[in-house]
Amino acid sequence: MSDILQLQEILETAIKNLKFPENPKQLYDPITYIINLGGKRIRPLLVLMSTELFGKNPNDAIHAAMAIEVFHNFTLVHDDIMDNAPLRRGKATVHEKWSTNTAILSGDVMMVEANKNLAKVNPIFLKDVLETFNSTAQGVCEGQQLDMEFEDRDDVTIAEYIDMIRLKTAVLLGGALKLGAIIAEASAKDADLIYQFGENIGIAFQLQDDILDVYADPEKFGKQVGGDIIANKKTFLLLKAFELAEKDNLQSLQTWTNYETFDVKEKVNAVKQVYDALNIRNIAMETMDNYMDKALALMAQINVSNEAKANILNLTNQLMARQH
Amino acid sequence: MSDILQLQEILETAIKNLKFPENPKQLYDPITYIINLGGKRIRPLLVLMSTELFGKNPNDAIHAAMAIEVFHNFTLVHDDIMDNAPLRRGKATVHEKWSTNTAILSGDVMMVEANKNLAKVNPIFLKDVLETFNSTAQGVCEGQQLDMEFEDRDDVTIAEYIDMIRLKTAVLLGGALKLGAIIAEASAKDADLIYQFGENIGIAFQLQDDILDVYADPEKFGKQVGGDIIANKKTFLLLKAFELAEKDNLQSLQTWTNYETFDVKEKVNAVKQVYDALNIRNIAMETMDNYMDKALALMAQINVSNEAKANILNLTNQLMARQH
Numbered sequence: 075m076s077d078i079l080q081l082q083e084i085l086e087t088a089i090k091n092l093k094f095p096e097n098p099k100q101l102y103d104p105i106t107y108i109i110n111l112g113g114k115r116i117r118p119l120l121v122l123m124s125t126e127l128f129g130k131n132p133n134d135a136i137h138a139a140m141a142i143e144v145f146h147n148f149t150l151v152h153d154d155i156m157d158n159a160p161l162r163r164g165k166a167t168v169h170e171k172w173s174t175n176t177a178i179l180s181g182d183v184m185m186v187e188a189n190k191n192l193a194k195v196n197p198i199f200l201k202d203v204l205e206t207f208n209s210t211a212q213g214v215c216e217g218q219q220l221d222m223e224f225e226d227r228d229d230v231t232i233a234e235y236i237d238m239i240r241l242k243t244a245v246l247l248g249g250a251l252k253l254g255a256i257i258a259e260a261s262a263k264d265a266d267l268i269y270q271f272g273e274n275i276g277i278a279f280q281l282q283d284d285i286l287d288v289y290a291d292p293e294k295f296g297k298q299v300g301g302d303i304i305a306n307k308k309t310f311l312l313l314k315a316f317e318l319a320e321k322d323n324l325q326s327l328q329t330w331t332n333y334e335t336f337d338v339k340e341k342v343n344a345v346k347q348v349y350d351a352l353n354i355r356n357i358a359m360e361t362m363d364n365y366m367d368k369a370l371a372l373m374a375q376i377n378v379s380n381e382a383k384a385n386i387l388n389l390t391n392q393l394m395a396r397q398h
Numbered sequence: 399m400s401d402i403l404q405l406q407e408i409l410e411t412a413i414k415n416l417k418f419p420e421n422p423k424q425l426y427d428p429i430t431y432i433i434n435l436g437g438k439r440i441r442p443l444l445v446l447m448s449t450e451l452f453g454k455n456p457n458d459a460i461h462a463a464m465a466i467e468v469f470h471n472f473t474l475v476h477d478d479i480m481d482n483a484p485l486r487r488g489k490a491t492v493h494e495k496w497s498t499n500t501a502i503l504s505g506d507v508m509m510v511e512a513n514k515n516l517a518k519v520n521p522i523f524l525k526d527v528l529e530t531f532n533s534t535a536q537g538v539c540e541g542q543q544l545d546m547e548f549e550d551r552d553d554v555t556i557a558e559y560i561d562m563i564r565l566k567t568a569v570l571l572g573g574a575l576k577l578g579a580i581i582a583e584a585s586a587k588d589a590d591l592i593y594q595f596g597e598n599i600g601i602a603f604q605l606q607d608d609i610l611d612v613y614a615d616p617e618k619f620g621k622q623v624g625g626d627i628i629a630n631k632k633t634f635l636l637l638k639a640f641e642l643a644e645k646d647n648l649q650s651l652q653t654w655t656n657y658e659t660f661d662v663k664e665k666v667n668a669v670k671q672v673y674d675a676l677n678i679r680n681i682a683m684e685t686m687d688n689y690m691d692k693a694l695a696l697m698a699q700i701n702v703s704n705e706a707k708a709n710i711l712n713l714t715n716q717l718m719a720r721q722h
Binding site for chain 1 (some may be wrong): 419422424425476479480499502503505506507509510511513514517521524525528529532535536539540542543544546547
């Protein structure tokens with residue numbers, strides 16, 4: 075079995091070899107720019123690992139992996155416009171560096187490039203691969219839509235929130251794993267199990283993000299701790315706190331989330347105090363662990379050896395152990 | 399052979415049967431809205447006609463036709479954002495009626511819907527169909543990019559302009575026809591000929607648009623005659639006029655295209671006067687006729703009976719005879 079570093083090397087070579095036309099420069103330069111901002115390449119890595127999990131050469135899945143990575147970067151470009159984000163991985167976002175129009179159109183052509191990579195898959199798998207890719211892409215769009223709508227709603231439930239993060243981030247992990255499985259000719263049952271595994275780890279990862287945003291070690295965390303609290307982002311923690319809070323705690327949450335101007339440290343501390351009083355951190359960790367347990371139970375049902383499962387499980391553990 | 403009305407009926411039924419999810423409403427309502435604004439459905443019609451041209455049942459190509467129509471409407475939604483257009487077919491554009499973010503994201507999911515329709519094509523043609531569709535989509539994006547860049551450039555040549563309209567509008571007609579040919583199992587040579595035919599009629603149609611914008615009968619023309627002149631749009635006519643103009647004519651063009659405020663009628667008349675002096679209308683019509691002749695010569699080489707060619711040629715003639 076390849077180790078993770080070998081698979082990452084395969085990916086970096088393939089990413090370097092992604093060729094886009096030279097002209098119009100303004101259309102294609104942003105693609106090279108955003109893809110080379112880096113990132114952990116988790117999604118394409120999952121494609122390759124899944125193909126290997128089911129006994130095939132990970133190189134067989136390289137085009138599908140590139141399709142997933144280019145598609146993911148396309149969503150970043152368009153999401154950054156919609157979220158009005160100035161920075162991505164510490165660098166200017168595409169719409170900031172070029173223009174909104176360029177970011178719209180370069181994003182569009184990235185979607186086409188993703189599809190071009192996908193079309194290179196062995197034709198015997200093409201129909202299944204397209205079906206999984208398209209329903210994944212559709213889910214991601216729906217998730218982004220729900221995320222935007224939640225900003226203007228005051229009645230978002232925990233169940234709605236979980237469904238939003240499932241669509242916005244988890245289906246892409248599930249879809250990546252399922253593509254790898256299809257290309258490895260896994261059984262339909264195993265392909266579905268690995269998809270479900272991916273959705274569940276995806277939800278767990280997002281819940282971990284929500285927790286780290288508040289409780290990460292500021293020395294190790296790459297961004298401002300408490301950023302979600304400052305922005306009133308409707309995370310699992312805030313929604314749960316509103317669900318459980320009564321009297322003073324509820325009033326404190328309402329007061330702090332309604333202030334238009336405030337001292338950043340004071341707000342973070344005040345909201346954290348409510349979280350502590352309501353045991354929110356532990357509730358969030360339990361919920362996260364439940365999704366992880368569900369994922370592991372699904373993995374256990376997959377009909378391959380434990381040795382073959384080691385890579386994906388190691389990666390999952392590494393990601394769950396991260397402090398930032 | 400089906401007559402055009404029958405084919406249009408097949409299309410309208412298929413368009414009515416395009417089903418999108420109910421939720422999130424804000425994501426899917428704009429799709430139904432833009433698709434039901436109507437239009438002549440030329441592109442999907444060409445898909446069906448091409449399949450019939452090569453001896454197969456046009457119904458075989460219905461999914462590819464829907465993919466082309468949904469893709470075309472996706473480009474309208476995103477182009478309208480980029481062009482800051484308030485109206486489309488006399489109705490509010492998607493970004494005006496909803497918001498720019500909604501128009502970006504609904505557009506994105508339309509691209510996915512287009513691909514979902516495409517994936518329904520008989521798997522034996524899938525690889526070829528995807529290749530043609532993706533390179534068509536890429537060309538359309540490149541054309542839009544060039545069109546935007548031309549707005550800020552003062553050195554656009556006629557050759558560059560023709561290449562821009564080829565990409566922005568003509569490759570989609572060529573691509574539609576080629577998809578129909580692939581599904582009808584036409585030879586590679588015939589599929590390429592019908593593609594080239596489509597590109598050439600597409601360029602002729604756009605040149606006709608440029609001419610009509612200035613010389614249409616105001617009673618029959620749906621929009622303001624002279625709109626391109628008022629907006630300094632770099633059409634074939636304006637570029638040709640700048641290429642040929644000397645002394646007084648050149649000065650008049652420069653003066654009128656530089657005015658920030660002006661009387662609309664006066665500007666249209668002044669620019670038209672230069673066009674008349676330089677014989678621009680005839681030059682544009684000759685160029686248009688050349689593309690049409692080239693298209694007809696390509697059609698003549700296609701290895702099917704003249705009877706089979708009648709539908710596409712009739713539609714082409716109808717479109718070339720339009721006054722608006």
